[in-house]
Amino acid sequence: MPVVAICAASHLPGQDLAPTLASQLGYAQVGAEMLPQIASRLQVEESKLQAALGAPKAWQRINPKLRARMLAHIKAVLLERLESDRVVSSGLAAHLFVQGVSHLCKVRLIADAADRAAVLAQEQGLKQEQALARLEALDADRRQWSLAAFGEDESAAALYDLVINLSRVEPGQAVKIIAGTVGSRKFQPMTFSLDRLRDQALASRVRAELVALDPEVRVNAGQGRVWVQTIAVKRQQEKRVQALKVLAQGVAGVADLEVQVLPDLIGQAADTMR
């Protein structure tokens, strides 16, 4: 069955659509309730993870190595869940990192700025003008965060299959539109798209295992074959390859493994100057 990834702008009027959509489709809804599992894998407090994901500025303050681990584990856990099918995902950025999977329907929910500002004004006791200015800053932060973390501007309409303005479309109608789109032939799973999702899930599981050793490690997968690319100074290359191999080979689904190591030219230059 198809899967759905919802990206909702902040402070939308009305209730969260994801639970209603999941219920109508007979799907599971996944999102924030996966944070304890992710926090446990990362061995960090759930509140710390929640704070990091909730505010772009808090995200920037986190140590880059921990940020890389957080992203790797979020991807691994969420892709594992998406693989199991019949899922509506919201709030965990699946729309930003799942690429080229034709049975994943990416949905963006927006509303007119005045309506969103009214929600924010009521929530924080602000005047409408103050709320509009705050909203603009929040949106700019979100864009910056999505670009920094995933290289994608989450506000770009081209990223989505559907963009729905909840100031113009009633929530019930929006749910019908999404359900109707998901039910169309274009979004039905096929061998190609299921393989793409499986490959991305495997690559993410492997990367989550390796990222503590090398935050910049690159991992690709295809039909059980896994390609790992790392950068290391010459004297550390053999040790790095061995360590990555041991970790990667322990991941379920890895049938064949290739580790490529590229020279760390900057590190080597620094070594020679010592």
Add this chain to the structure above:
Amino acid sequence: MTEQLKVLILDDEPTVGKRLGPALCKMGCQTETFVDPTEALQRLEQTEFDVVVTDIRMEKLDGIQVLERVLAKSPRTKVVVISGYATLEVARQALAKGAFDLLAKPFKPADLREVIVRAAQSLGLALTA
């Protein structure tokens, strides 16, 4: 199964047909392979196939056009698209036009056999991979 599943394989790369034809014959399919889309369409005019396996990128005619022509003549035929250039857009276009499935090349013959089994099942025929 009382009747053999009739499968037409079309790919302008000859090695594909040479590899897939025997793999499907082994599971009891009656296969015909073509490298020229025009010749394949002529054959499809003469005979109804249960399954057509077609490449997308071919010089004379692309696989989406083949898919449309096959389904226009025989809506019951299951068309499986194979492509070395499979993308989200190609996948959705093929599905919207009525493709049964899409496989990204390279794939193992066993992967295609699984798809053929599902195609046979959807036609109400029994076949094992």
